[in-house]
Amino acid sequence: MKRLIFRLFVLALVGVAGAAGGLAWFAYQPVALRESPLDFTIEPGSSMRQVARQLVEAGIGVEPFLLVGLARVTRQANGIKAGSYEVERGLTPLQLLAKLTRGDVSQAELALIEGWNFRQVRAALDRHPDLRHDSTGLSDAEILQRIGADARHPEGRFYPDTYLFARRSSDLDVLRRAYRNMQAVLEREWPRRADGLPYKTPYDALIMASLVEKETGQAADRPLIASVFINRLRAGMLLQTDPTVIYGLGAGFDGNLRKRDLVADTPYNTYTRPGLPPTPIAMPGTAALRAALNPQASDYLYFVARGDGSSEFSRSLDDHNRAVARYIRKRTP
Structure with missing residues (x-):
């Protein structure tokens, strides 16, 4: 009986060692990509299992079970950040997880030009391919309410600048930043008036x-x-x-x-x-x-x-x- 228990214990150790070795091998092998570079998006609120599934659906050749296991072993499973990412060939699962936990998102940009009116601003937001168009169908007043603006009219309330954002960000987030920037500039410059x-x-x-x-x-x-x-x-x-x-x-x-x-x-x-x-x-x-x-x-x-x-x-x-x-x-x- 004792000999049987010993053998089972040895087999268990061998199994654990084998699994650990397999996981280590997986961690350092470059993942297959459908194309390179490859863009993909991690949706907000995703669990590690959902993240793994989203990666596979995007064209990243990883084994979901192994990726989830690696994330748990390395204590990164709860640190994945939502956003849009870009990866290239040669990336390993370990590097992929590090990228996702750093929130190393790929960015797009939108220039709001001095002298534009709000109608032109909305048109630029609407045609930008990397934004989520949450303002579509909203009135100007509803947009101001959604971004928390204490204003009755949107004209002139947004600061012209080039705004960087993670792909698939909401156009309302860009407007919110532009509104706050104009408020900050006004608050800084008004006391300096003649x-x-x-x-x-x-x-x-x-x-x-x-x-x-x-x-x-x-x-x-x-x-x-x-x-x-x-x-x-x-x-x-x-x-x-x-x-x-x-x-x-x-x-x-x-x-x-x-x-x-x-x-x-x-x-x-x-x-x-x-x-x-x-x-x-x-x-x-x-x-x-x-x-x-x-x-x-x-x-x-x-x-x-x-x-x-x-x-x-x-x-x-x-x-x-x-x-x-x-x-x-x-x-x-």
Whole structure:
């Protein structure tokens, strides 16, 4: 009887050693891939068994049972991070598990451009192939609610930048980051504003910055363009800036601003309504916001585009009309 127990014990040890040896061999053998590089996604909340199944379905040639066993032996089974990953040939199961527990996800990017309006932002999100389009079908107000934004209108509330994200991330996550970034920039720049500006709130400065952004052809002109708008506000003059009229026309604008458009009253027509428009008209960058908060000192009241990206600034209406004749009507006064 004792001899039988001893033999069983020896067999068990041999079995354990064999299993351990097999697992060790498996751990260091390169896995087969359907293609290289290969992209795959680990879904949130997946157990180790589900992870193994997702890997096989994605085209990674691992034995699920052995991978689960290796993850448990190496104490990595509960550390797998969801996300999108990219792997190449030569990867071993041990390296694969290390990648998944590090959360070494593959990243995509999306650029939100200075001067875009929110309609353009949504279009860029909708056509990005690496995003999960959770905002589809939502109204602007519903999007603001979903991202936790304390705002009534989305325009100008998102910071233009290049955003990196794991593939299959939600477009709402990108918007949430862009919203928080703009809030942070406003909170940083608002206390640094010049004295005596005609703004009651940081939102007023954001609106002004959006006008500066849309009217700027050359970066060096931003502080003077801001100066013109601020001088006109102080003098009780209409701002009379075409980009606000165009914004008020909405998606129906065909690229040709007509005289009838300038006299058609909308909340955004600064030829018919005094003061700032009710909301920003685009996403301003940091430079435009700084120009709105620290405009260059001047007595200019007018400007016109020269056609080369720069602007001609004038103090009087007569000088402005001559500049318009020179640069817009293409004739000598």
